[in-house]
Amino acid sequence: MTDTPATRCGYIALVGRPNVGKSTLLNRLIGQKLCITSRKPQTTRHRIMGIKTTADVQYVFVDTPGMHLDNKHAMNRYLNRAASTTILGVDVIVFVIDAGGWAKDDDMIVEKLKQAGVPVVLAINKVDRLANKEDLLPLLASVNEKMAFQDIIPLSATKGVNIEVLEQQLANLLPHSEFFFAEDQITDRSMRFVAAELIREKLIRRLGKELPYALTVEIEEYVQEDGMLNVGAVIWVERPGQKAIVIGKGGSMLKEIGRQSREELEKMLDTKVFVRLWVKVREGWSDDERALRSLGYSEDS
Incomplete structure (x- = not known):
């Protein structure tokens, strides 16, 4: 026993x-x-x-x-x-x-x-x-x-x-048990996932009441080289008018989102970060089960 x-x-x-x-x-x-x-x-x-x-x-x-x-x-x-x-x-x-x-x-x-x-x-x-x-x-x-x-x-x-x-x-x-994870581990999520969420947070906080529900962020590039972390992300929205809002006049909103995301990632990871953001339209993605799955929304995720 x-x-x-x-x-x-x-x-x-x-x-x-x-x-x-x-x-x-x-x-x-x-x-x-x-x-x-x-x-x-x-x-x-x-x-x-x-x-x-x-x-x-x-x-x-x-x-x-x-x-x-x-x-x-x-x-x-x-x-x-x-x-x-x-x-x-x-x-x-x-x-x-x-x-x-x-x-x-x-x-x-x-x-x-x-x-x-x-x-x-x-x-x-x-x-x-x-x-x-x-x-x-x-x-x-x-x-x-x-x-x-x-x-x-x-x-x-x-x-x-x-x-x-x-x-x-x-x-x-909690039941008596051996630990499930290493003692220094704080999440099961990758930093790629965390980066996407941080960018989405900046968008939510900067944009109006409805638009945050019509956008999501997908990381296309997450590469560390020569002491620099390069993050490339696509911001998906549902309509062209939403794209214009996210980009802002002369690209001002997108630049600000990128700056805030870069600063927080640098603070979190203690490394230099370069963030590239694109905005693309995918109509009705938030009410399309297949689109949701392709963008990482599944019960397993």
């Missing part, structure tokens, strides 16, 4: 509706930026794994796209599938909601969580935005009736409030 490992390790899904701060929470938990963030809903489009290793615990966090009731378009259906399938096969789920209140999408998510068969910790995020902490009391009282949560933890991913409390509770819930 083998001895039980002294270490703990397991998969932890971060789930919730769009824009509740799941990606910000993952970045806070692993101690560095891995996931892109913005104030616009549905910024996260892929499952992203973030790994944090301490002396005796390895947390394998899985950030997911926001789950929502809207299933009209192929992209919406993909996002919901990617999040729903992540719930299967994890050891613990952190259900993130907004301290501002419960929503209809939260009810839909709870029904899925009840079928998961694993402990669910409710994280009430953005408590730093409450002028009076007593405003949280009605929400705390009502969530107890939704399902049997393992724990309910009010926190702030932005300010770092109660993050250690969440980590300790998760450590207690």
Whole structure:
């Protein structure tokens, strides 16, 4: 009979509706930026794994796209599938909601969580935005009736409030196991993927309300030579008018996106970076299942 490992390790899904701060929470938990963030809903489009290793615990966090009731378009259906399938096969789920209140999408998510068969910790995020902490009391009282949560933890991913409390509770819930990943590994994603996401983040933050949902970024070149990382990326949009907006007057918007992306990649990788960007039109790509797959949107990705 083998001895039980002294270490703990397991998969932890971060789930919730769009824009509740799941990606910000993952970045806070692993101690560095891995996931892109913005104030616009549905910024996260892929499952992203973030790994944090301490002396005796390895947390394998899985950030997911926001789950929502809207299933009209192929992209919406993909996002919901990617999040729903992540719930299967994890050891613990952190259900993130907004301290501002419960929503209809939260009810839909709870029904899925009840079928998961694993402990669910409710994280009430953005408590730093409450002028009076007593405003949280009605929400705390009502969530107890939704399902049997393992724990309910009010926190702030932005300010770092109660993050250690969440980590300790998760450590207690993870199974005894050898570590799955090398102790210095922080993600299962390639830097090529991270580069595409960083460029998309700059676009989302600079552009208007609707356009971010009609664009995606595909890396065509990622080559390190002579001390320089060369990154070539195509920004796909759905209409010629969108292409003009992304390029900007005299190419000003595209130049600014390239500059911001280059600076962040240089800081992250500690090397010189050269970024080339092109904008191309592919009509209706976000509502075309085949186009989505060709651009890297699959449940396996």
